[in-house]
Amino acid sequence: DGGITQSPKYLFRKEGQNVTLSCEQNLNHDAMYWYRQDPGQGLRLIYYSQIVNDFQKGDIAEGYSVSREKKESFPLTVTSAQKNPTAFYLCATAPRQGVYEQFFGPGTRLTVL
Amino acid sequence: AQSVTQLDSQVPVFEEAPVELRCNYSSSVSVYLFWYVQYPNQGLQLLLKYLSGSTLVESINGFEAEFNKSQTSFHLRKPSVHISDTAEYFCAVSELRGSTLGRLYFGRGTQLTVWP
Numbered sequence: 001d002g003g004i005t006q007s008p009k010y011l012f013r014k015e016g017q018n019v020t021l022s023c024e025q026n027l028n029h030d031a032m033y034w035y036r037q038d039p040g041q042g043l044r045l046i047y048y049s050q051i052v053n054d055f056q057k058g059d060i061a062e063g064y065s066v067s068r069e070k071k072e073s074f075p076l077t078v079t080s081a082q083k084n085p086t087a088f089y090l091c092a093t094a095p096r097q098g099v100y101e102q103f104f105g106p107g108t109r110l111t112v113l
Numbered sequence: 114a115q116s117v118t119q120l121d122s123q124v125p126v127f128e129e130a131p132v133e134l135r136c137n138y139s140s141s142v143s144v145y146l147f148w149y150v151q152y153p154n155q156g157l158q159l160l161l162k163y164l165s166g167s168t169l170v171e172s173i174n175g176f177e178a179e180f181n182k183s184q185t186s187f188h189l190r191k192p193s194v195h196i197s198d199t200a201e202y203f204c205a206v207s208e209l210r211g212s213t214l215g216r217l218y219f220g221r222g223t224q225l226t227v228w229p
Contacts, residue, residue: 035219040221042221101159103159107155109154
């Protein structure tokens with residue numbers, strides 16, 4: 001079954017802890033993206049990666065980190081430096097650079113207590 | 114930087130009424146345009162897209178959108194809505210050249226609520 005998997009669906013953490021959100025895809029897509037969604041603010045780009053071992057900051061990268069060691073995986077770490085981490089996080093993929101349509105995973109809702 | 118404006122944050126309508134969700138963008142270069150739909154606690158699904166050719170594009174469930182280059186708009190319409198159309202709708206734009214190649218810029222979303 002092809003698609004994008006984000007796990008877990010709901011995640012709770014205590015303030016001050018780092019947490020890693022998983023994004024896995026078996027679509028053989030080159031590009032992967034992380035977005036943050038807050039009510040009334042749309043989607044804001046955190047990080048993106050066009051190829052393995054390379055990634056770029058988006059508009060709100062502060063307090064986040066990523067890695068792209070495999071084509072299938074693009075984990076996002078929310079660090080304790082992120083001031084307001086509670087949000088809905090969405091991972092997306094695109095077949096290759098120059099193909100603009102993005103495909104989205106089901107999302108992870110992170111709540112920091 | 115690219116800016117996408119969805120003029121209405123909430124649109125309530127009655128079932129079987131027509132609806133228009135408005136989207137304007139700011140760009141002086143060629144763009145691709147998208148509408149995505151999001152149901153509660155789910156990811157986004159592509160509803161329709163304009164890449165080139167006819168400026169009127171349609172989805173399989175009765176939505177349509179028209180690209181208007183002179184007005185930099187891509188409004189979404191449906192002549193008769195169903196309760197199942199209740200969702201949040203996002204307009205997105207991608208520029209075809211420049212340092213932002215490959216990026217999508219999203220509007221803030223419009224919550225469409227269909228009442229019986």
